[in-house]
Amino acid sequence: MSQATRFRDPANQSMVLTALYIAQEQYGHLNxxxxxxxxxRLELPVSQVYSTASFYSxxxxxxxxRYHIQVCEGISCALCGGAETxxxxxxxxxxxxxxxxxxxxxxxxxxxxxLASCGTSPAVRVNDExxxxxxxxxxxxxxxxxxxxxxx
Amino acid sequence: MSxxxxxxxxxxxxxxxxxxxxxxxxxxxxSALQKALKMDPEALIQEVRASGLRGRGGAGFxxxxxxxxxxxxxxxxxxxxxxxxxxxxxxxxxxxxxxxxHSIIEGAIIAAYAVNAHRAFVYIRGEFFLGVKRWIKAxxxxxxxxxxxxDILGSGFDIxxxxxxxxxxxxxxxxxxxxxxxxxxxxxxxIKPPYPAQIGLWGEPTLVHNVETLANIPHIVNRGAAWYQxxxxxxxxxxxxxCVSGHVRKRGNYELPLGTPLRxxxxxxxxxxxxxxxxxxxxxxxxxTPVLTSAHLDLPMDFESVAQAGSMLGTGAIIVMEDGTDMxxxxxxxxxFFVHESCGKCTPCRVGTRNLLNTLERIxxxxxxxxxxxxxxxxxxxxxxxxFCPLGEAAANPVLSTLKHFRHEYQYYLDHKKPMTxx
Numbered sequence: 001m002s003q004a005t006r007f008r009d010p011a012n013q014s015m016v017l018t019a020l021y022i023a024q025e026q027y028g029h030l031n032x033x034x035x036x037x038x039x040x041r042l043e044l045p046v047s048q049v050y051s052t053a054s055f056y057s058x059x060x061x062x063x064x065x066r067y068h069i070q071v072c073e074g075i076s077c078a079l080c081g082g083a084e085t086x087x088x089x090x091x092x093x094x095x096x097x098x099x100x101x102x103x104x105x106x107x108x109x110x111x112x113x114x115l116a117s118c119g120t121s122p123a124v125r126v127n128d129e130x131x132x133x134x135x136x137x138x139x140x141x142x143x144x145x146x147x148x149x150x151x152x
Numbered sequence: 153m154s155x156x157x158x159x160x161x162x163x164x165x166x167x168x169x170x171x172x173x174x175x176x177x178x179x180x181x182x183s184a185l186q187k188a189l190k191m192d193p194e195a196l197i198q199e200v201r202a203s204g205l206r207g208r209g210g211a212g213f214x215x216x217x218x219x220x221x222x223x224x225x226x227x228x229x230x231x232x233x234x235x236x237x238x239x240x241x242x243x244x245x246x247x248x249x250x251x252x253x254h255s256i257i258e259g260a261i262i263a264a265y266a267v268n269a270h271r272a273f274v275y276i277r278g279e280f281f282l283g284v285k286r287w288i289k290a291x292x293x294x295x296x297x298x299x300x301x302x303d304i305l306g307s308g309f310d311i312x313x314x315x316x317x318x319x320x321x322x323x324x325x326x327x328x329x330x331x332x333x334x335x336x337x338x339x340x341x342x343i344k345p346p347y348p349a350q351i352g353l354w355g356e357p358t359l360v361h362n363v364e365t366l367a368n369i370p371h372i373v374n375r376g377a378a379w380y381q382x383x384x385x386x387x388x389x390x391x392x393x394x395c396v397s398g399h400v401r402k403r404g405n406y407e408l409p410l411g412t413p414l415r416x417x418x419x420x421x422x423x424x425x426x427x428x429x430x431x432x433x434x435x436x437x438x439x440x441t442p443v444l445t446s447a448h449l450d451l452p453m454d455f456e457s458v459a460q461a462g463s464m465l466g467t468g469a470i471i472v473m474e475d476g477t478d479m480x481x482x483x484x485x486x487x488x489f490f491v492h493e494s495c496g497k498c499t500p501c502r503v504g505t506r507n508l509l510n511t512l513e514r515i516x517x518x519x520x521x522x523x524x525x526x527x528x529x530x531x532x533x534x535x536x537x538x539x540f541c542p543l544g545e546a547a548a549n550p551v552l553s554t555l556k557h558f559r560h561e562y563q564y565y566l567d568h569k570k571p572m573t574x575x
Contacts, residue, residue, distance in 0.1 A: 016336030017319055055338040055495075056319030058278040074240040075439060075471055075485055076397035083485070113322065113489050114240040114439075115279055118397035118469070119404045128281040 012042040016052050020059050029060045057112065065101045065108035067146050069094075070125040074114040081135065082122020087111055089136055093143065106150060107143075157383065160391050161367050162407045164252045171286050173293035176254040182299055184370035188262045189307040191373075196266040200369065202377035204389035209234060209325065209362030210438070210466045211542075212388075212455045221349035222267040222357050229269035230353045232334065232360040233260050235276035235283065236318055236325040239438035240489055241469030244393035245363040247405050249276070249283040252367070253290035259366030261299065261311055262373060267359055270310045275330050278319040287315045322493035326541055327360040328352075329495065340497040341541040364393060384410035388454030388465075396422040398472035399429070410465075411457070415449040418472055429474040433557070437466020439486050440546035442553030443479070463553070478571045479558040484512040486550035494543065501544025504535040508551055515562065518569035525562050528555065 019038045020030060027034040030053050039046040053059045060068075071090060073083040087109075091097055094107050101108040117123035120132040124139070131142055164170040164179055176182070188196055201216025222229060233256060237245040248256060264272050274287050291313055294300045302310045321339045323329045328342035331353050352358025368390060372380050384390050388410035394417055397403050401423030408417060414434065418424065425431055431446045436453065442463040444451070451461050458465045473482065487509040496502045508531050511524055532548040539545050555562060564572035 013336040014316075014334060017317065017333070021317065021319070052336060052338055056278070056321050057492075058320035073485070074489065075435070075482065076241055078485055079398045079471070079473065079477070080403075112320075113492050114238055114242075116237050116243045116246045116277070118241050118471070119243050119395060121397065121403075125279065130282070 013044060015042055016044070016049060017056070017059075020049070020053050024059060029063050031061075063101060063105075063108075066106050066150070067126050068108050068110065070110045070112040070115070071098075072113065072115045072117070072121070072123045072125075073111050074118070074121075076114075076118030077121040077123060080121045086122055086124065086134065086139065089139060093139070107146075157391055157407065157409050159407055160371050160383075161248065161252075161255075161364065161393055162405070164255065165247065166251075170251050171253055171290065173254055173290070173297060176252070177297075180374075181254050181370075182258055182297075184373040185258050185261055185299065186305060188265060188373050189305060189309060193266045193268060196262065196373070199377050200266070200372060203372045203380040204377075204387070205365065205368055205372060205380065206388065206390075206455065207362055208364035208368075208392070208467070210239065210440070210464075212465065215361065215365055218349065218359060218361075219263065219267055221347065222269075222359055223349075224268070226268065228271075228356045229267060230356060230358040231260055231264045231267070231269045231272040232327075232330060232353065232358060233272065233274045233366060234325060234327065234330060234360055234362045235274055235280070235287070236322075236330060237280075237363070237467075238277060238322040238325055238493075239440060239467050239469060240486070241395060241397055241435060241438045241471045242467040243395050243397075244405055244467070244469075246280060246283060247393070248363050248367050249280065250286050253286050254294065255367045255370060256363050257290060257294050257299070257313065259369035260313065260361070261304070262369050263359060263361065263366065264311050265309055267357075269359065270312065272311060272313045273334060273353075274313065274315045275324070275334055276315060276317055278317050284315060284317055291315065321495070322489075323495045323541075323543055326543065329541070330360060331358060338495070340495045341543075343540070385452065385454045385456075387456055392453070392468050394421075394453065395467070395469045396472065397469070399426050399431075399474040399477075400424065400472045401426050408453075411452040411454040413449070414444075414451045414453055414470070417453065417470060418449070422470075422472070425472075425474055427474065429476055431472060432475045432477055433473040433479060433482075435469070435471040435473075437464050438469040439471075439489055440464070440542075440549060441466040442549045443482070443557060444553075445557050462556075476573050478516075478573045479554045479561050480512065480565055480571065481516055483550045483554045484509070484516050487512055487547070490543070490547035490550075494547070498540035498544060500535045501539045501541075501547060504531055504539075504544065505547045507531050508547070512551070515565050516571075518565070520566045520569070522566060524566060525555065525559070528562075 023034040039049040117132045123132040205215040206212040324333045324339040329339040333339040348358040406421045490505045
């Protein structure tokens, strides 16, 4: 009853997510050129690669800041001073709306669902790093640190 | 208070460098694998079946039965380790992956040996960056020591394991969606039957297990089904990681026998309420499970008892809410999660969650209309039983359960255009 034959090349197709991650790192986000290159390398239709890319929230088809800030709006964060409280604070602080990017391209802000830090909420993720047990002071310090890192 | 449980799943947590193989080996790690490789695979399946171990990913399906459904023989088969923990309120698998990954690897190798599979995959949430690093490091170490690869420990059994990183989709925790994602496709669920044990990854029989489930396996092999049976209740056997979050003093993971009363978990282990405000509501098993109230505190936290109370044990993620919490707003927030995570494949879920959210947002904004409670119930009744996978069914739970226990708060919103909790 094997259905394996329905794929062009199962090994290539299974590489799509990994290849998209690599392309995203190289191009900053998955623009048309990035998607076409992945499709070409894996010998798959661009439509199929785009179909996969557009499904997952960590794969971005729009430009993101060098520091992409994801704020959890989940229930356990909301109960402990996170979610809208933190989102509003960051929106004011960065002068952008969630979904936006600062004019210098340094920060972008996104509202996300659970980051599995409910025991240490509120939680925020910046690129590949998780920050939890946050409050306004800690958020201030985090943004300062990121700005310093940028200058270094 | 129930008899103190010796730590099983958490026995290595807190030990310095517990994620490293040397520490794991020094604490008796991989001894169950050595024992298992000398056993007849069929006897192993029998042992796991006899232990009564049930899946810890939320559904509670008997693990031994799942192993038994895998076809015998030499055909290609796969094992998948489901590390796609994303149920709001849940942070237990992350703990094991980051601090005791070898216990999962050992359980997975034993499972693969029992069902005669030679290829295994870790599917991990893209958000778990540290988890990905820990997984890769642990797998490298296991290859280096001969626990993975060809002819492991001279047994003649071959097993390969690699990590596949997801990219942010809650639905990929559902086993058939996980398989689609592993194949590089959109993480939409497949119709069941056929079950993955018949037709799974690349069309081949596939065993998918949650991290916490697999972490139990080495202990069952080492100490036997009879020992395991002595923990928990008759039908909910073993210990469980309960994740307690929300308005308690000591949030965190607590390993306790299944059947431990909710009151004991919240007021003894998690230190009770964080302030003088009394407990108002509890979500017992993660965002998908119906809300309970202070009237349910004596509930034993096992699969059967929680189901009898009208909810589900789910992942064991206990979210505690104090007096003053706006339950309509809680339902709205949970619905935002389901709208975001609905994969879009089936209409009742895709449209149903959106319609529920629109209605809830209108009510919370003070723009509710007289028929809105009926409307919510109507939308829910069109979802329950008609969605493609359990996500859509679960998405109705926050609304139905808050309506059941806190209907007056909805009515107050409609009558006064503001929350009852602000009154």
